[in-house]
Amino acid sequence: MPVKVFGSPTSAEVARVLACLFEKDVEFQLIRVDSFRGPKRQPNYLKLQPRGEALTFEDGEVTLVESRKILRHIADKYKNQGYKDLFGPGALERASIEQWLQTEAQSFDVPSADMVYSLAYLPSDMPLDGKKANTGGFPSAGMHPAHRQKTEEMLQLFEKSRKELGKLLDIYEQRLDQEEYLAGNKFTLADLSHLPNADRLAADPRSARLIESRKNVSRWWYTISGRDPWKRVKELQRPPSAEAPF
Structure with a gap:
């Protein structure tokens, strides 16, 4: 079955x-x-x-x-x-994988999801200079008060998420300077668990800089996202009318 x-x-x-x-x-x-x-x-x-x-x-x-x-x-x-290396061959390897799985769940998942959520509401041409976001750069004339308030809330959420992710990815950058993958020299669940949200960040220029501006994180991302299993998941994510046979 x-x-x-x-x-x-x-x-x-x-x-x-x-x-x-x-x-x-x-x-x-x-x-x-x-x-x-x-x-x-x-x-x-x-x-x-x-x-x-x-x-x-x-x-x-x-x-x-x-x-x-x-x-x-x-x-x-x-x-x-x-x-066969997703969960490591021994207790030591598995402990490292578990550590990074917890880091993804506790420190990466929420701010990355929050950033994706906020970007769905924000202008596609919002500033990308890394400075504190504010509504000063966006036209507000004629904007409904409720819409203006929502935009301001999403800008605040974006900025908060950007700072949190930036600090975390700085740690990843250091780790990935020492190892090819988060838990060592092989792709594991520690890396796989990041794929969905990291994919969404990488797909939007407003958030992709978080990955692209860090040499080791960028190298790691393009390596793990290029694996055939993830490409197959991406095929399944296409609308049914455009989906490849499975």
């Missing part, structure tokens, strides 16, 4: 799991669930996930809903197939 993944491949949580399944050559069935359809969602899915979260993973009798727990499950259960 193949593994089942319920969710949208455009969700960061789902994309993280799909990348891991592809890395491990695990057969799976993707049941696309639109998180925004409310009562129209599949009844069977709502039995698994009553609150309608973005991701549900089934593997036999195992049902999980948190992407990083799912990564550990896949890498451990299917350790002898596909790419």
Whole structure:
């Protein structure tokens, strides 16, 4: 019985799991669930996930809903197939991977998601000089007060996220000056877990500078994002009409 993944491949949580399944050559069935359809969602899915979260993973009798727990499950259960270094060969390697997995979950995930969220509201030609964002550079004449307030809130969120990510990526820059990947000289779950949100940052010029301005982080990003499993996830993220056969 193949593994089942319920969710949208455009969700960061789902994309993280799909990348891991592809890395491990695990057969799976993707049941696309639109998180925004409310009562129209599949009844069977709502039995698994009553609150309608973005991701549900089934593997036999195992049902999980948190992407990083799912990564550990896949890498451990299917350790002898596909790419074999995702979780490390021993306790020392695994401890380093766990450290960086926690860093991604606790320090990278929220500010990167917040930045992507804020950019969805902000002008595509907003200043990119790295100075404190303010509404002075944006035309506000005729702007509805509620819209103006929302724009100001998003600018503040963008600036806060930029500072947090900048400090964190400075740490990554130092680490990646010593090692090819975060947890050592091989690609692991520590790197894979960053793919969905980092991909969104790299795709927007307003946030891509966070990666491109750091030589080692940039090298690391282009290496991990160029892996075939992630390219396959990107294929699944295309609209169905443009999607490649799977």
